Amino acid sequence: MTIMKVITIDSEAYKSLVKKIDCIYQYLKDHTAPVDEPTLNPNEVWIDNDEATALLEVSKRTLQRLRSNGQITYSIKQHKAYYTLSEIRRLIHGRIVPAKPNNNPKSK
Numbered sequence: 001m002t003i004m005k006v007i008t009i010d011s012e013a014y015k016s017l018v019k020k021i022d023c024i025y026q027y028l029k030d031h032t033a034p035v036d037e038p039t040l041n042p043n044e045v046w047i048d049n050d051e052a053t054a055l056l057e058v059s060k061r062t063l064q065r066l067r068s069n070g071q072i073t074y075s076i077k078q079h080k081a082y083y084t085l086s087e088i089r090r091l092i093h094g095r096i097v098p099a100k101p102n103n104n105p106k107s108k
Contacts, residue, residue: 042086046075052083056091066091 009017047055053063066072067081072091074081 040085042089043084045085046082047085047088049081052088055088 049060049063053060056063058066063072063081067074072083073087074083076082
């Protein structure tokens with residue numbers, strides 16, 4: 001069990017202490033670079049079959065067919081297929097069907 005001790009200080013000493021802490025905080029804020037979240041390189045992020053099927057919205061069999069046809073690159077580790085996130089993105093972007101302009105006069 002921890003026993004807490006109450007320490008009392010003069011209000012002027014307290015204000016002086018708070019002012020010093022504020023100065024230290026401001027100095028650190030002004031002289032340190034902001035910490036950014038590390039950005040992940042899509043070529044270095046590996047995902048498994050379950051994640052790939054979810055992102056591509058395809059079945060495991062379709063994913064197997066894409067591998068067999070050489071349409072997607074992959075790596076095998078301990079009898080399990082892995083794909084880079086950049087490869088999943090490439091496959092998604094490669095299957096985009098552009099919209100056709102609406103030339104239907106009835107919709108006007």
